[in-house]
Amino acid sequence: MGMWPFGHHDPSRASMGRVLIVDDEENIRRVARLTLTKAGYEVIEGKDGADAIEALNSGENPLLVDVIICDIRMPKINGVEAISYFRSQYPSVPIIVQTGFPDLNLATSLMKQGVSDYLVKPVENEKLIAAVAKAVEGREMFTT
Amino acid sequence: MGPEQSIHIAILGGGRGGTALIELFTRCHGIAITGIADTNPDAPGLRLARNLNIPATDDPVSLVSDMTVDLIVDVTGNPSMPALIERHKSARAEFLGGTAAKLVWSLIQDERDLYEHLAHAEKLSTLGTFAAGIAHEFNNPLHMMLGFAQLIQDTQDPASVQEYIQEIVKQIKHLSNMSTSVNLYARTSAQGELVPVQIPKLLDEAVRMAKFSTILDEVTVIPHYEPVPDIQAEPGELLQVFMNLIVNAVQAMNARGRLTLRTCMENGSITVSVEDTGPGIAPQDLAKIFAPFFTTKKTGKGTGLGLYIVDTIIRKYGGRIEPRSEVGKGTAFRIHFPVAGLPQQTVPSSHPATPASI
Ligand SMILES: Nc1ncnc2c1ncn2[C@@H]1O[C@H](COP(=O)(O)OP(=O)(O)OP(=O)(O)O)[C@@H](O)[C@H]1O
Ligand SMILES: [Mg+2]
Numbered sequence: 087m088g089m090w091p092f093g094h095h096d097p098s099r100a101s102m103g104r105v106l107i108v109d110d111e112e113n114i115r116r117v118a119r120l121t122l123t124k125a126g127y128e129v130i131e132g133k134d135g136a137d138a139i140e141a142l143n144s145g146e147n148p149l150l151v152d153v154i155i156c157d158i159r160m161p162k163i164n165g166v167e168a169i170s171y172f173r174s175q176y177p178s179v180p181i182i183v184q185t186g187f188p189d190l191n192l193a194t195s196l197m198k199q200g201v202s203d204y205l206v207k208p209v210e211n212e213k214l215i216a217a218v219a220k221a222v223e224g225r226e227m228f229t230t
Numbered sequence: 231m232g233p234e235q236s237i238h239i240a241i242l243g244g245g246r247g248g249t250a251l252i253e254l255f256t257r258c259h260g261i262a263i264t265g266i267a268d269t270n271p272d273a274p275g276l277r278l279a280r281n282l283n284i285p286a287t288d289d290p291v292s293l294v295s296d297m298t299v300d301l302i303v304d305v306t307g308n309p310s311m312p313a314l315i316e317r318h319k320s321a322r323a324e325f326l327g328g329t330a331a332k333l334v335w336s337l338i339q340d341e342r343d344l345y346e347h348l349a350h351a352e353k354l355s356t357l358g359t360f361a362a363g364i365a366h367e368f369n370n371p372l373h374m375m376l377g378f379a380q381l382i383q384d385t386q387d388p389a390s391v392q393e394y395i396q397e398i399v400k401q402i403k404h405l406s407n408m409s410t411s412v413n414l415y416a417r418t419s420a421q422g423e424l425v426p427v428q429i430p431k432l433l434d435e436a437v438r439m440a441k442f443s444t445i446l447d448e449v450t451v452i453p454h455y456e457p458v459p460d461i462q463a464e465p466g467e468l469l470q471v472f473m474n475l476i477v478n479a480v481q482a483m484n485a486r487g488r489l490t491l492r493t494c495m496e497n498g499s500i501t502v503s504v505e506d507t508g509p510g511i512a513p514q515d516l517a518k519i520f521a522p523f524f525t526t527k528k529t530g531k532g533t534g535l536g537l538y539i540v541d542t543i544i545r546k547y548g549g550r551i552e553p554r555s556e557v558g559k560g561t562a563f564r565i566h567f568p569v570a571g572l573p574q575q576t577v578p579s580s581h582p583a584t585p586a587s588i
Contacts, residue, residue: 110447111370113397117377124384159366161447186369187362207373211380 102126103152103222108138108168109184110160114207118155118184121211122218135163139171151179153221155214158185158192166196173200180221184209236262240299240323242290242315244273247305247335252278254338257545267293268306281424281462282548283568294319305331345542348522352535353415353470356443356477363442367408371401411439414466415473426460427468429502433491436472444480449489456494458501461567467543474536475504475563481527482508482561499549500567510557519553 105127107118112133119129130151132138142151154172158165169181180202183193193204202224203217239261241248248266252275255261265285268276279286287293290311294302295318302319304311304327312327319325326334378394385391414435430453437451461468479489487507494501511519518524520541525534544551549567 111374113374113401114370114377117374117381120381121377159445161445186366186373188365188369189362207369208376209373211377 101128103218104128104130104150105153105155105218106130106132106138106141106151107155108132108135108160108165109155109157110134111157114157117211118214121214125215125218127218134160135165135168135171137162138168139163142176152225153180153182153218155182155184155218158183158187166192169196169201170199178225180225182214182217182221184214236260238262238264238298238300240264240293240296240302241266241275242268242293242302242304242311243306243308244268244270244275244279244286245305246274247331248273248275249278250335250338250342251275251303251305252282252284253546254341256282256284256548257542264296264299265293278424284548290314291318294323296320299323301326303327303331303334305335348535349470349539349542352533352539355533355535356473360442363444364412367442368405371405374398375401408438411435411469412442415439415469423464424462425465427463427465428460429458429468429493429500430455432465432468433472433493433502436469436476437489437491439469439473440476440480443477445485446480448486449480449483450487452488452490454490454492454494456492458493458495459569461500461547463547467546471540471543471565472502472504474540478536479504479506479508479561482506484508487560496566498569500569501564502567503562503564505560505562507560510559510561511553511555512557516553516555520551 102125105118105122107115107122107129108131109115109118110133115131115133119131122129130141132141135156138154138156156165156169156172160168163171165183165185169183172179172181177200181200182203182205183196183201184205184207186207188206196204202221205213205217237260239255241251241255241263244266245268248268252263252266255263263279263284265287266275266279267287267290269288269290270276271288276286276288285293290306291314293299294315297320299320300322301324302315304315304325312325315325315327375398378397382391382394385394433453433455437446440446476489476491483489483506488505490503490505492501492503492505515524515526520537521534522538523534524537525532527534541551544565544567547567549565551563551565553561553563555561
């Protein structure tokens with residue numbers, strides 16, 4: 087299409103940015119939503135890789151997001167598959183992995199694929215906000 | 231070998247020797263235990279025998295005079311026993327006592343040590359693959375607890391605080407349940423400590439534990455529990471049995487399909503079945519699946535010890551397991567356990583005992 091789905095955010099939007107959180111646990115999405123909303127972000131949710139991809143591609147226009155936070159172990163399309171999809175479709179959108187797996191090999195290989203952060207649960211709310219802020223900042227530096 | 235060709239054995243002595251002999255003989259095809267005798271009616275061997283529906287008595291004379299006995303094994307260590315047996319046994323019954331019986335016993339001890347090492351190795355290898363799953367299953371609730379706790383710090387709204395606290399409490403309970411399960415599984419149980427086990431409860435527990443090793447979200451678990459009596463067992467061992475069967479089923483179905491768990495009474499025995507809608511087992515493999523180290527899984531994925539351990543544990547409780555499989559349709563593993571301890575069992579003197587040869 088030639089049109090880039092993830093443009094700069096609309097200045098009329100009062101949010102610090104839009105975050106997609108992908109996790110199969112409802113309460114984990116909820117903690118992220120409450121935390122990030124308080125910090126000024128707009129949050130949308132996906133309950134697994136397939137759901138997230140659908141959320142992004144549904145509607146008239148592809149949804150614009152500034153950061154994706156993604157779990158690894160999920161049903162249907164798992165995190166690793168979802169991440170490689172996100173990287174290929176939306177290469178400019180930073181991805182933060184937030185997972186229960188303290189797996190160094192996986193972390194290294196995902197970082198090589200361009201994932202910007204690998205957070206191992208339990209993650210402090212402040213740390214998540216900081217990681218999101220850093221990712222958004224990096225993206226702005228990258229795209230402007 | 232049909233039951234009529236079984237070797238009928240009478241065991242004298244219900245201490246460690248007699249207990250070890252029962253455990254071994256119930257695992258052997260072609261051996262039927264006619265009964266066990268010990269002058270102490272509370273000897274551990276007699277208790278085990280009652281649980282397995284093997285005739286137990288405090289009268290060695292009535293046991294050895296049973297005409298169907300082929301072999302008498304004396305592990306009492308009582309020096310006057312051989313003479314007593316000689317007077318009362320039938321002419322065809324052979325006698326194994328003294329140093330020879332001790333030798334048999336030490337061979338059995340050896341075999342049991344070996345088995346225990348294998349069982350332990352299997353447990354460790356399963357725990358190894360579980361480690362990541364366990365970390366994941368624990369870190370998720372921890373994450374929610376931390377998250378809600380920090381939200382409480384920043385919130386003024388009392389209703390939200392109440393709600394977040396409830397979530398935290400819920401997660402703490404969840405964590406504590408999981409740690410109980412892991413403990414039950416990992417614990418190398420004190421020898422022979424049998425407690426009444428509710429099979430349906432343990433099956434549910436096994437499903438929860440299986441989540442540590444595979445993703446069960448797309449497996450529909452269908453429990454069909456008809457009431458069955460409790461079984462006297464080490465819960466950790468039965469958990470290992472059920473988990474191995476469930477993990478196998480889920481792996482076979484590629485984490486997608488229906489897993490049916492059943493309990494019911496069938497012909498007077500407790501029947502448990504684990505059924506999947508996987509690809510089934512090829513007829514030529516069916517005879518091999520219980521052998522140690524037989525696996526069709528990739529190296530590093532399966533040790534092939536799972537079903538060997540399952541079979542061994544089930545036999546230990548006087549039960550048996552039979553697979554039924556149809557290629558392309560699915561597999562069912564059915565386990566039959568005897569109903570334990572009908573009170574006051576004595577040695578039937580006229581008809582041959584059968585329980586161990588089932
Ligand atoms: N439900 C099942 N459906 C299809 N095949 C099965 C099923 N259960 C067991 N099998 C077959 O039996 C083999 C042996 O199973 P077993 O549990 O002993 O070892 P494993 O699963 O390969 O390895 P491990 O249990 O050590 O991880 C399996 O490799 C598989 O081929
Ligand atoms: Mg297995």
